[in-house]
Amino acid sequence: MTTPGRPSIAMRGSMALAAMPGVTGEAYVRVASRAFILAFYGTMRNLRLYPFENAVVQQSLQDLLLITNELLRRESECEFRVAGEFIFVNNTRLRLDLDNYSSFSALLTQFRQNGVGTLRVLSAPATRDWTVLLGYMMNPQGTDAIERFGGLRTRLDETNVAAFEIAPLVESDEEQGGEQVEAKEKAKRTYARSVSATKEVINSVRMGQSANIKKIKRVVQGIVDQILADETSLVGLTTIRDYDDYTFTHSVNVCIFSIALGRRLALTRLQLYDLGMAALFHDIGKARVPAEIINKADVLTDEEWRAIASHPWHGVLALFSVKDQHEFPYRSMLVAFQHHMKRDLTGYPRGLRTKEMMFYSKIVACADGFDAATSRRSYQTVPMAPSSVLAEMRDNPRRGIDPVVVKAFINLLGIYPVGTFVVLDTFELGIVHAVNPDPELLSRPMVRIVSDDLGNVQFPGTVVNLADRTEPGVFARTIIKTADPDRYGIRVGDYFV
Ligand SMILES: [Fe+2]
Ligand SMILES: [Fe+2]
Missing domain, CATH: 1.10.3210.10 (Hypothetical protein af1432)
Incomplete structure (x- = not known):
């Protein structure tokens, strides 16, 4: 619990940000986003536990304000996007940390339940703006995500909250399974x-x-x-x-x-x-x-x-x-x-x-x-x-x-275990996604293509089956060799969280 006069965890995070003038770009966004997720989660938790006027609630709202404003000031944009299992902040995908697992998944769940795919902060929000947004997200109206999303948009309009822009969640084919x-x-x-x-x-x-x-x-x-x-x-x-x-x-x-x-x-x-x-x-x-x-x-x-x-x-x-x-x-x-x-x-x-x-x-x-x-x-x-x-x-x-x-x-x-980084004969690069269930085809696993034949990185990429043939006896893709993903600037773990 936060005691008055002592900075909360998120607050300390944001103070650390203020003291990080040398850190820029992606590295900055990652640190700032961690602090944001912590503050977002902390505020929701405190709102659930204490009345709005309580000092603890007020403190976490302040944290949230500080971090969002800092992000806006330094990056001149502040956008949170949820896609499948991932959270993107200003188009940088956040790494799921084992320590921030609960706050990370709480945010993901809140967004999903409310059918919110993107939350864009347009101008420095006031405490009231956050309260309206979070208040609704915690007690949404409607039976499904689409209805709840419509409800949130109406609520923001009716209460004249213009600091946020929201867009609905779009689930890709793969994620609909x-x-x-x-x-x-x-x-x-x-x-x-x-x-x-x-x-x-x-x-x-x-x-x-x-x-x-x-x-x-x-x-x-x-x-x-x-x-x-x-x-x-x-x-x-x-x-x-x-x-x-x-x-x-x-x-x-x-x-x-x-x-x-x-x-x-x-x-x-x-x-x-x-x-x-x-x-x-x-x-x-x-x-x-x-x-x-x-x-x-x-x-x-x-x-x-x-x-x-x-x-x-x-x-x-x-x-x-x-x-x-x-x-x-x-x-x-x-x-x-x-x-x-x-x-x-x-x-x-x-x-x-x-x-x-x-x-x-x-x-x-x-x-x-x-x-x-x-x-x-x-x-x-x-x-x-x-x-x-x-x-x-x-x-x-x-x-x-x-x-x-x-x-x-x-x-x-499999001969190529899940997570192996491979080079294919099509010049595409991939990461082994699953073993082929047929034990005769251990060298033909399911592979997630993470870079096309011209070297453009794909994210999250599509999964292909190396047992697929273009015509009888001719496989569409075959592994030529395994390689070190670092050399290609790819972090295998990013494709598995
Ligand atoms: Fe050992
Ligand atoms: Fe060991």
């Missing part, structure tokens, strides 16, 4: 919730506090249920690789991959719960290794390397010292201990008694190896292409991944 959008939404919620719960637990272990294991169990069950109902949505989300949040997104990704793999390897639902818990905490021991060593970009000294290589041991100890330790399946400890051992036990730690890695450890080792090699981290600024990692895991026995597990993994992800 309601069920599909719903499944994607659900997957995103599950993913964001999983990352924040994992963050909580890992941070408490780091600080030696007790963690809420029941909550994390529910998270893992949520992932299992979602994968059993719809495998592709969650697996697709593992391509959002958030650099700062690597520790947490890595844990969640390994958990998702492991559960999807376990399912393909015929594990039961209960076994998948256990496997998921083990996968989510496979690296818990890293919480006990100094962060400077974990994040070091340079070559490690012997001593530092020993510290990293001790994380499997620390993992076992950390799991033993968790308060509700009995809630952790015993296999979690084995997975934490064994996941770097490699199939021929040449990895670390050198097992004194281990004869063979446990099955769960083999699954987690495969998921872990893939996610680690394809992610960007402080010491790996250029991640490997997903398809090369898969080929390497399959063909190089020194990687130490079990061949049966790798085979199942390739069947799950």
Whole structure:
């Protein structure tokens, strides 16, 4: 809650903006938009909780005013547009951040419910203008979005609010597949919730506090249920690789991959719960290794390397010292201990008694190896292409991944996993959108075209099926090679949120 005299979060955001004279263009719009979304969400929440005259409401309205006016002054335009799952501010698409997830989706929902596609701020609005607009959006009149939109327009006219111009929402063909959008939404919620719960637990272990294991169990069950109902949505989300949040997104990704793999390897639902818990905490021991060593970009000294290589041991100890330790399946400890051992036990730690890695450890080792090699981290600024990692895991026995597990993994992800950036024989560029359901056609996935043959970037681009033929025996498009999206200025994650 905001106390008088103390700036609210959004306010601090806008003050930061005022102190950012050097920041211009897209970077400025991104920061300003974040502050706007926070203020918009905060004002709505406060209006719901307190009467209009309340100081808290007034404060958040002031924040909203300040940010909008600042945006207008610096950019000379201020336009919010909603399209499908995206929010654009002055034509810059905002990145969905795991931290701003709730405010981001609240704004999206408000716009959608009211059938508003675009909100343009024409001139510096007054507090009253915002109150009229938000008041209506929170209590709209009408049974569907079109009716509600008409109602909002009338309300703005009748109350002489001229600071805003609104335009209706236009849903594209692709987005009208309601069920599909719903499944994607659900997957995103599950993913964001999983990352924040994992963050909580890992941070408490780091600080030696007790963690809420029941909550994390529910998270893992949520992932299992979602994968059993719809495998592709969650697996697709593992391509959002958030650099700062690597520790947490890595844990969640390994958990998702492991559960999807376990399912393909015929594990039961209960076994998948256990496997998921083990996968989510496979690296818990890293919480006990100094962060400077974990994040070091340079070559490690012997001593530092020993510290990293001790994380499997620390993992076992950390799991033993968790308060509700009995809630952790015993296999979690084995997975934490064994996941770097490699199939021929040449990895670390050198097992004194281990004869063979446990099955769960083999699954987690495969998921872990893939996610680690394809992610960007402080010491790996250029991640490997997903398809090369898969080929390497399959063909190089020194990687130490079990061949049966790798085979199942390739069947799950396709030869070109979702998120792979590819160059086509038509000179178009694309991002693999989904695996071809026909296992005979693993090299012909569904691809989202993100740049045409002349190099014009397309957003959100259209999805094509590489199995489509122009005439019998002739495919319309074929992958020539994979490439580094950075070289083309494309951020793969932008096409998946
Ligand atoms: Fe590890
Ligand atoms: Fe790991």
